[in-house]
Amino acid sequence: MASIDLSQLSPLAATPSDWLETVLADFDGFLMDHASAEKKASGMAMSMISHYPDQPSIVRAMVELAVEELNHYREVMRLILERQLTPTADLKDPYIHALNGQVRKAAEHFLLDRLSVAAVVERRGAERFAIIADSLQNEPSLQRFYQAIAASEQRHWELFINLAVEHFDESTVVERFNELSQCEAKIIKTLPLRAALH
Ligand SMILES: [Fe+2]
Ligand SMILES: [Fe+2]
16 A cells, blocks of 8 residues: 655644543443444444445455454444443534534545545544553553554544545645644544543
8 A cells, every 4th residue: 555754744733631531521421422422433434435335455454444443443342331321322523513514525536535534534533542552551451442442543543544545646645634633633623622532
């Protein structure tokens, strides 16, 4: 697969420090949202395959990703059930909804935007799961779990960027990712803090 010097991509805005406090104040609620996010990530990978069934690089990457995200879902659901929580229905994620609103529908832009939005979302996930892992000093097994999830989401954002570079000029990918990163920072500022990934 193509690869790119990731230092050309601007870092995401740092998550506000009170996000972690909000999550830790209702960690059970956070787990429900986390499970839902993993399930949706798996579904998103499958929808990419349905949209681009004739693109081997996308099918190859997305089938692996769908399975990996579904495994994450299974692992989070195990935590939920071990805690004897009652799983809840998925809620709409306003952050994802707002970012998906940035996807241009014209065929020449659609794939670039889908891959770039996915890269931003995965990168944000990597940042926030690492913040959670760092806070779990007193719960070593949960900490290891979140460290592993953070490392996995780190690989995923790089995967989406590298897929984008296979299909578009490097400068086009860098420009669109950086635009969406700025847009994502504005979206975060408008949304209330919740015990949720976003
Ligand atoms: Fe995941
Ligand atoms: Fe992911």
